[in-house]
Amino acid sequence: MGEIKFLQGNEACALGAMRAGLRFFGGYPITPSSEIAEQCARLLPCSGGRFIQMEDEIASIASIIGASLAGSKSMTATSGPGFSLMQEALGYGIMAEIPFVVVNVMRGGPSTGHPTGPSQGDIMQARWGTHGDHPVIALYPESVPETYYEIIRAFNLAERFRQPVIFLMDEILGKMNESVEIKDDISVFEREKIQSRDGRYRPYAMKDDIPLTANYGEGLRFHVTGLFHDETGFPDVSGENIQKNMDRMYRKIENNIEELQKWEESGADNPEILLVSAGTQARSAKMACQELNSRGISAAVFRPVTVWPFPEKRLSALAARSKKVLVVEMNKGQLADECRKFISDEKLIPVNQLNSEMISPDEIIRQVEGVL
Amino acid sequence: MFDYAEYLRLDKLPHIWCYGCGNGIILKGAIRAIDKMGWEKDSVMAVSGIGCSSRATGYLDFNSLHTLHGRAIPFATGIKMAKPELNVIVFTGDGDATAIGGNHFIHAARRNINLTVILFNNNIYGMTGGQYSPTTPKGYFASTAPYGHIDPSFDIVELALGAGATFVARSTVANPREMEKVIHEGLKNKGFSLIEVVSNCHERFGKRNKMKSPYEMIEWIRSRSVSKVKAESMEAEEREGKIITGIFRQETRPEYVETYDELVLKKARGGI
Amino acid sequence: MAGKKEFLIKINLDFCKACGLCYSYCPTKAIGPDKEFRASVVDADKCIGCLQCENYCPDFAIEIEEIK
Missing domain, CATH: 3.40.50.920 (Rossmann fold)
Structure with a gap:
């Protein structure tokens, strides 16, 4: 049996993320999620990771996308109004197929709403918050122990599918305390080291519909954009390419539905x-x-x-x-x-x-x- | 002969910018300045936002990231935090960096994170058709200022100075060699560097303001340019409407990621 | 004149967008417009290698090489 810890939901979220290999957190304070940032600020530097409090939620999600592209497992945490601000960049992550985790501890909305009250009002924003058609992965645990293990799964899915994962919690879950058994045997998905086979590296060449994108700064120079792009990573807004990639991005999820669903x-x-x-x-x-x-x-x-x-x-x-x-x-x-x-x-x-x-x-x- | 091809993705040329667009002049100046740094291409990370200026990254044979409108600096911040060994250069514009991205711009300057921001200031939103930007001069015309522009404009250099940038300079496309020199000085600075380069958009700005050709517009920029040294001896009224060029600040202050590693990482690893 | 440097003016018409900046800034008029206002060599002997054309060309369309 593993160690038993009595944890707050938000704390379990941060600890689970650390266990999943979190290396970078960029965030902005917002009730009822702030303890996640606070815990990451405390824990990340202990293991050589880095934390930054950005100037707003847009900057927060942008920073974690940058960090992820540079090879660090990355996360941000927010609540309703902040989650609204993050939507454009969330779409960037989906379009450019970049792994990271966005935690949304749901509170009463719309607008400033009820910061200290629970809600499940962002279920559909998680699905359709960013513009345009897009597939989405979103998880939502019910308890503190499940939060610890599901945030690890969130990172694993993000890395495996090169897709942002939305991690939903609610004010009750974020703020309550429960016992969590920290198991020794937890599987963590690590990003594969990508190598160029022929010297003409293509960051969006696919393996089973998932792009083989390297990390920046590891010897393969490449381009990433939020425009529709071809295998080379450069813009291609031909109808044919858009259709092909949209179909593939949806297929990436649909063909792996059993692995994703729980x-x-x-x-x-x-x-x-x-x-x-x-x-x-x-x-x-x-x-x-x-x-x-x-x-x-x-x-x-x-x-x-x-x-x-x-x-x-x-x-x-x-x-x-x-x-x-x-x-x-x-x-x-x-x-x-x-x-x-x-x-x-x-x-x-x-x-x-x-x-x-x-x-x-x-x-x-x-x-x-x-x-x- | 300078070998631009070494730094270019030649298959992406000719670039999308209009004939005579100053952005190309800035891109070349930046390439020459980067070349002087002697960096491995793999170690250079070019990040841009959205707009004409931000297309620069696609032509450069470095690591390159074309992000969202206004957000190049926070994307770059995350990259720098994750891999401080990368030499991160941000290519942005007046709209991208001082309107939609204004908040990110001042906060990165405040932190003194080691990014070199090359800001193409063409005084207009070119890509969307010529709407006024935070630097469109008062009294000039834009597609959204058909009766003349009424907003006071940002002085980007003052903005960067006030926010705490450790290297701040301004140059123009009318003086490509000086521009290259100040970009090089900015690249050398270990901290947040801002190089504003005033550029010509004769297509979207000039044509509405009696400057049809790139030559006319560049000469208009030149005619308004005054060196910092000369400006210091001018009366405030004389300085009105002038483009004051030169290096406004070049100083050393602890860099953000280094400070984090020095103070936070060390303390955390020693136990809280 | 002994020791006078000679230069090769290399123009890439695939990249030239006929903006005219190179020949507008050429101090010796070694280059000028062709019929379509693109860059063209008028008199290479007049080139003094100042690189004004190269520095102002936004399109990587003109380069000056010193002939050794």
Whole structure:
């Protein structure tokens, strides 16, 4: 058994990132995420990494993209308003296929909203916040221990797929403390050292749809741009090239969907009532489910851990066998809207609350009783 | 004979800039200055934002990064923090660095991080069609100032000085040799260096302001240029509208990443 | 004149955009415009190797080489 630590969610996020090999953090203070920056400022230099507090969130994400291109595993952490400011550069990361992790500890929005209140209002901003069509990877843990391990997975996926990973947390998760067992045996994905085979290095030559981009300063001079580009990294905005690369960028995710997706199912097999919920809210849903099961009601919880790409296939199969699907979330129904693509309106019941409190197990049970 | 080809991605030429565009004159001056540094090409990192100036990086046979509008300096900051051994040069413009990227510009100067910023100041947004920039002179015309421009303009040198840059210089495309010299001095500085080079955009700025040809515009720049030494003996009124050239600051102050390593890394490794 | 340096004026018409800066700044008029206003050699003997044309050419289209 590994060491047991009693950690705050934000602290677990920073410690997990360090364990994943974090070398650079650029950030800007914002509630309720600031402890992540504070922990990184303390921990990074201990292992030879570097930390910088930039002048704003735009600069923060730009700095981590630069650092990642120069070979350092990089991260920033923010909350709603800061996440909004980061959207353009997030798109740059997707377009130029650069690995890094952006943590968004969700708070009440829009605008300054409620800085110290939880929310799940950025589920769709994580998916579609930056402009243009693009694939997205976003993870959302439910507990402090899961935060520690999922942030490691976030780095591994970012590096493996050369894609920014959005790491969603919420105010409850960021600020609460729980015990975490720090295991000794954790796998960490390391960037491959890229070598030029023929002296004409092409940074966007692909291997299984993933670019073989080197780090700057390791002997291969190359160009990176946010414009559509060809294998050489130089702009090519021909329709043919744009279509080809868009298809490939989506394929990179779709062909690896099993590796990317992760979810948890709990409660009854073949349930009549299926509760769908993510993050800390899912813990309330699981509690409600246990109570419903003890009352003899066939209920289960489906919790996406990888929120994007959404685990549509599995949820669709489960929903087909259920009578009602209640999507429980601290927003106006963002996951429910996604579920509407494959679950009929008769079956789908959004359960939403925007009063800065998690939806309680009692309230979920009340909602279930109402549809039985 | 100077071998420009050594530093160019020749297959990307001719470049996209208009005929007679001063950006090409600056690019050449920068290449000559970089050559004097004797750096390995692999050790040079050219970073740019968005705009005409920022296309420079694509032509240079270094590590190159074409980033987002206004954000070249923070991208470069991350690169420098991750790999301080790289010689990082930022190619930017008046709009890129002092409008959308103004905040990043002053904060990088304040930190004294070792970046050399070569700022192509053509007094206009060229790529988008000639809208006024923070350095468009008052009274001149731009596509978004059809009745004449009313904004006071930034003095980029004063901005950099105020923000704490340790090397600050201004030159113009009317004087390519002097420009090369000050860029070289800037490259030598271990800290944040700003070299503003006033450039001609006869296409988007000149044509709206009775200067149709590149020659006319470069001569207009020359006619307004005054050396720092000469300007010092001029009355404030006389200096109005003049382009004062020369080196305004050249001093030593601890560099940011070195300071981080000296103070933070050492302390952290010694235990908190 | 003994010891007078001679120069080769190398013009790359693929890069020349006919801006006219080189011949506008040539102090001896060793170069001038061709029919399409591109750079052309008028009289190479007049070239004094001052590099004005090379330094002002934004297009890497003209280079001056000293003939040894």
